[in-house]
Amino acid sequence: MSYILNIETATKNCSVSLAKDGVTILCKEIAEEGYSHAERLHVFIEEIFKESGYNIKDLSAVAVSQGPGSYTGLRIGVSAAKGLCFALDIPLIAIDTLETLAAQAKINKGLIIPMIDARRMEVYSAIFDSKLEKKREVQAQIIDENSFNELQDDLYFVGDCTVKCKSVLNKSNHFFLETLVFPSANEMSFLSFEKFKINDIVDVAYFEPYYLKDFMITTPKKK
Known part of the structure; x- marks a missing residue:
């Protein structure tokens, strides 16, 4: 146990x-x-x-x-x-x-695209199939009307990017599961x-989170 x-x-x-x-x-x-x-x-x-x-x-x-x-x-x-x-x-x-986010979507076919808001029209995203097998690794990408055009499957978007992405990701095979946010x-x-x-563990001493981007410290501009 x-x-x-x-x-x-x-x-x-x-x-x-x-x-x-x-x-x-x-x-x-x-x-x-x-x-x-x-x-x-x-x-x-x-x-x-x-x-x-x-x-x-x-x-x-x-x-x-x-x-x-x-x-x-x-x-x-x-x-x-x-x-x-x-x-x-x-x-x-x-x-x-993103796999944890995708796991909330229960679909029989098609692809799940979990997205986490970054800034402006940028998101962190990946692609999973209905069995939660990863089909594309994590990326930081700018979303526009051409995003995911190469995918003919039904696409199910989950995450906190619905408001900013729904206006451009509006093809007939695009579906937003709006209740699945975080x-x-x-x-x-x-x-x-x-x-x-399967003993898939990480080193407690040396493990670091996957930020995808370097953390930037900015100084407020003087007025």
Whole structure:
């Protein structure tokens, strides 16, 4: 029996789940404009163990969202996950954020395109089939009316880019699943268990999130 704590903080959604053999026992999450991950994450972890009746020492591993996504959000999630793994001497599992997002779309055929908002018309995206097999790796891409024109399948878009992308991605084979906005630790449950079964883990000391782009520090312009 394996108990895995899943931590997803790559977007506005601060999400934590506890899973047993790939099935979620309890999930706590909240999506707020102000990115309250630093305040919420450890509270959610404590509440999950208190409410579920399990002990943190029951954990077999911790899984964390590896990105792409918010620099600050990813740092907070990874730091918490590493701290737990060090303290409990258990393995760390890294989960593709876009795969977690795509996993929410339940389709029989076609392609799933998860997208995370970057800036202006740029998104972080990947392509998965209906069985959640990756057909195109993660990219940072500028969305315009020609994006994905080479794909003839029905395309199902999920993520927080609906508002800015719907006006240009408007072909007859384009469908927006508008209720699926943020990745959730709930979907991480079965993804992390599959990796745990084959010992697909990362080095706790050296693992770094996948930012996709270098983090840039900017100085406000003087008025």
